[in-house]
Amino acid sequence: MTLPLPLRVRKALVLSPPLIWVVLFMFVPYTILFVFSFWQQQYPTFTPALQLGNYQTLISDPQYLRTLLRTIKIAALVSLFSLLLAYPYAYFLVHKVRRPALRQTLYMAVVAPLWVSYLLRAYTWKTILGTEGILNSFLISTGILTEPSPIFLYNQTSMVVTLTYVFIPFMVMPIYAALEKIPRNLLEASADLGMGRTATFLKVTLPLSLTGVVAGFTMTFCLAFGDFIAAYLVGGPDGMMISNVIATQFGASLNWPLGSALALVMLVIVLAIISVSDRFERLGKGAFA
Amino acid sequence: MSLTAAPSTVRTAPARRTSKQLRKAVDAWVWVGVAGLILTFLYIPIVVLVAFSFNTSRSLSWPMTGLTLDWYRKLAENDQLITAVQNSLYVAVSATVLTLLIGVPAALALDRLEFPGKGIFRKLVLLPIALPGIITGISMLILFRLIGFGLSLETVIIGHATALLAVVVTQVFARLQRLPHSLDEASADLGASGWQTFFLVTLPNIRTAVIGAGILSFTLSFDEIPVTFFLTGRDNTLPMYIWSTMRRGLTPEINAVGALIVAASILLILVSVLLQRERPRPSR
Structure with a gap:
């Protein structure tokens, strides 16, 4: 029952479902978001317009810029701490653990928490860091503290700790992949040429694993940058992120156009980061492949 | 050692x-x-x-006061929670099926076909991996509002399928790239049609990647909040239900739900590890 359809038809059959979906549910919504950011709010609804008022509000009202900078700072710290923890771990797995089964298990041990509900993993930090939480009651029972301290929760530090915890697997995965790809004979060659282990690491391993570092950094940064759940749970007013402001515009404030403008600013920042990271990756491939 | x-x-x-x-x-x-x-x-x-x-005590503080299964018993009697779990299962299964139906052809198209606009298509499909879920959520919310489509679990399914497309496409695409094109050609030379080649040659070869992507999509959808937050109507999914109870206060009941999710996750991880084991090692 071979019905040889013309290639063009077969192509269209494979291509059209994803193409229609992508146009309908991605291209169109993003375009509408863009258009909406020029609309005007006329409480309780919004009217079509072509004006830059929303963007002017974002620039003139300092709270938006302040929140944006805070979000960037928190996301950058999350990526940095993830890197500082993930790199040694990935290096350990690739270079120090000999048995493949053990290496696989230890790798899975880091990736596995991703399968456990994100919400619950963030929530646990609230139960650990809160005034009635486990850390406080532990410190009191050991006599280090005499009364519960509120300093652990609802600030930027608790945001960084929680988000690092939640997103660290996204740093381990690409770094591990990059380290594993480095041919061992390069390291042997470096040693044969009289390089010490530190020099070999700095001149061979580290540069060759940079693509993984950049990929991991991009991923964790973007994820932390867009997060708004952790801020509700452990952030408090001091740890509010840009996404929380957007969510408020679409909720209580009912100013969708302003929220759209804010989302667009966020989109542009994320796209800029991705394109820089892409360029770097291509550069890396050109140099080493 | x-x-x-x-x-x-x-x-x-x-x-x-x-x-x-x-x-x-x-x-x-x-x-x-x-x-x-x-x-x-x-x-x-x-x-x-x-x-x-x-823990027997209601408060989550150290040390633990004693052991009990009360919180699990409470869960079993909690109708709202059970409805939320059912809703989440419905959403996750539908979104996974949908995203596989769109994602596998998308990966095939990216790997095997040349067509105008391929670059933009690839960029759009892969965007949600790095794009904050909130942007997907609100842009679809505006779309549904403008066309006058009421929010429901179905809008959540559409949102999840869209956000998860990138996961399926990257996983399946990666496997397709490792698959030699000569297999397709051999199949065609032996007189197989395009569909026969797909179902008898390509699909069996990418099977584990498709199943892996499906399991991952299911888990991610089951756990999804940012998109659901904006696209759900009156119905709660499990994370949204947990979220709403959390805002009312911390209770060990949430921990019991969490423990069950941990158990289910371990099960799913074991399944996907076993699937990877089954895969023959790449001859490299």
Whole structure:
């Protein structure tokens, strides 16, 4: 029952479902978001317009810029701490653990928490860091503290700790992949040429694993940058992120156009980061492949 | 012990061997310490989450007061929670099926076909991986509002399928790229039609990638909040239900739900590890 359809038809059959979906549910919504950011709010609804008022509000009202900078700072710290923890771990797995089964298990041990509900993993930090939480009651029972301290929760530090915890697997995965790809004979060659282990690491391993570092950094940064759940749970007013402001515009404030403008600013920042990271990756491939 | 220092071909004089061995041993233990610290950081919260689901006291503070299964009993009697779990299962299964139906052809198209606008298509499909879920959520919310489409679990399914497309496409595409095109050509030379080639040659070869992507999509959808937050109507999914109880206060009941999710996750991880085992090793 071979019905040889013309290639063009077969192509269209494979291509059209994803193409229609992508146009309908991605291209169109993003375009509408863009258009909406020029609309005007006329409480309780919004009217079509072509004006830059929303963007002017974002620039003139300092709270938006302040929140944006805070979000960037928190996301950058999350990526940095993830890197500082993930790199040694990935290096350990690739270079120090000999048995493949053990290496696989230890790798899975880091990736596995991703399968456990994100919400619950963030929530646990609230139960650990809160005034009635486990850390406080532990410190009191050991006599280090005499009364519960509120300093652990609802600030930027608790945001960084929680988000690092939640997103660290996204740093381990690409770094591990990059380290594993480095041919061992390069390291042997470096040693044969009289390089010490530190020099070999700095001149061979580290540069060759940079693509993984950049990929991991991009991923964790973007994820932390867009997060708004952790801020509700452990952030408090001091740890509010840009996404929380957007969510408020679409909720209580009912100013969708302003929220759209804010989302667009966020989109542009994320796209800029991705394109820089892409360029770097291509550069890396050109140099080493 | 399976720990050794980095392979080195530099020969050492026998006299220096003991000091070198000592250094190696110290080195190994430092590495074990570093890895142990990271694993502790990753697992203490999960252990805490599970442990306190058995605590008799309502407050989540140290030390634990005693062991009980009351919180689990309460869960079983909680109708709202059970409805939320059913809703989540419905959403996750539908979104996974939908995203596979769109994602596998999308990956095939990206790997095998040339068409105008391919670059933009690829960029759009892969965007949600790095794009904050909130942007997907609100842009679809505006779309549904403008066309006058009421919010429901179905709008959540559409949102999830869209956000998860990138996951399926990257996983399946990666496998397709490792698949030699000569297989397709051989199949065509032997007289198979395009569909026969797909179902008899391509699909069996990418099967584990498709199943893996499906399991991952299911888990991600089951756990999804940012998109659901904006696209759900009156119905709650499980994370949205947990979210709403959390805002009312912390209770060990949430920990009990968490412990069950941990158990289910371990099961799913085992399944996907077994699937990977089954895959023949790439001949490289």
